[in-house]
Amino acid sequence: MLYGSIEAGGTKFVCAVGDENFNVVDQTQFPTTTPDETLARTIKYFKKFDHIDAFGIASFGPIDVNRDSETYGWIIKTPKQGWSNIDFLGKMKENFDVPMYWTTDVNGSAYGEYIKARENDEKIKSVAYVTIGTGIGMGAVINGDFLGVTGTPEFGHIRLKRHRDDLDFPGTCPWHGDCLEGLASGPTFEARNGVRGEDTPIADPTWEIVSYYIAQAVVSLTVTFRPNKIVLGGGVCTPEVLGKVRAYFTLLFNNYLNVGSLEQYITRPEIPHNGSATFGDFVLAQKAIDEQK
Template identity: 45%
Template sequence: MPERLYGGIEAGGTKWVCAIGTGPDDIRAETRFPTTTPDETLAQAIAFFRAHQSVPLTAIGVGSFGPIDLNRDSPRYGYITTTPKPGWSNTDVVGTLTQALGCPVGFDTDVNAALLGEWHWGAARDYDVAVYITVGTGIGGGAMVGGRLVHGLIHPEMGHIRPVRDPARDPFPGICPYHGDCLEGLACGPAIQARWQTPAEQLPPDHPAWELEADYLGQAMATLLCMLSPERIIIGGGVMSQPPMFPLVREATQRWLNGYLQHPRILDNPAELIVPPGLGARAGVLGAIALAMAAAEGY
């Protein structure tokens, strides 16, 4: 049987990461570059895969920023649709890659892809119900129920749920162009910078930004626990790399639940419930490789 080799694309709103391999211990080539225009960015990805194939790729997987069209019966399947990313609305990602590279292309949200990677090789292994949240340039969330990624009508958009904002505590109106003070509008990296006039990575650990940030994220975690009852919540993204964030988010989650959900993992061991990605910064691109594996099998 010929060797199977897969391509993965973590298609983020700020940067794209492309890799070729079969899993965490077998990455043959990898690159990253800024997300510019659709034509330029897709051309860079195509050039990478053409230049680094030791054997023909069996399939490619793409975990993309969105919203995206995942309905295979839709004429716009494989498109990025109503994204706030300038210039990227109505971009045909799957069609462009399929025509250029001639192999099956798996397609899902970037957070669903990262969750799939974590389910195969990382922190979501052995769990039937899990959630992956990323907190960075934007906020997004993917869900797995019964070992299957959740799509539904479109796909989850957890970054656009509405937390409770106390205007007296936080007069900042939010930056989401659609909703203002949704979770993403209040708690993504650019929102932190806009509120405090300082990039998140430059704020000290004792800055009041982190308690406010954790409060909004804790509201979201409590909501997800009430809605989906995940056995594990994985939170990635650059904002969560700040040292105080995980303890503060776990505390805020318990505070917002207020003792309503009685389970030892919530009450006594939240460090086993709300965790960082087991695959670290590679969760997205490895998840894209997992999407490629599924595409090769017709899923």
């Protein structure tokens, strides 16, 4: 049994093949260029193998995940230049006649972390995964199923209370300005100060502002979804930032509900080396097989 994983990001594609135990046996990555070039490179990679039994495909978006829709499997209206209205899944099915699970990139990561959490504690029934990088997205798994049916959550665009030292910053979101993504994603650092986030010292006040916004997002998830665990991934949420987020969450939430230990409730990804989506995709590939039985 061999599973194919495609983590299709706006910056790069990570393609991998896994065995029956969901272990990586081969992997590659390459930049996301034009749709024709990038998908051709993806197909060529998987053609090297004698067979792939199923695929888990987790893509940047927005994408159409409604199986009753005429554009199911498409990347639809996206800010990634040249990638709007691309029939991603259709192109894969032209070349591989096997089951395929199609979902968002952050859902793939959420599923990987959900399965790993279940392996460690079978009492865990739900996990929310928030990726905080170039953009902000959220995937949530409840008893093995994703939150969202006709579409996927656009959690990065929730509204926030502004930090008192950040009132003059208009935000970077082209649609909403100062939504969560417009205030706390990676590009907001350079937009505020002319310095990229990775080059901004942790003592810089901007990190306090961004951590305050991320903590508000965690509060919103807590009161609306009540997950067993919230995982914060992406380049912005370093271990130092995670500590700040927990502190702000404690301040803002004020012990309104019992969420248990914050070290277990608000965490970084458990799967190392950015492997959450790849592992999740392998499991979703098996899920695609099971759904066709």
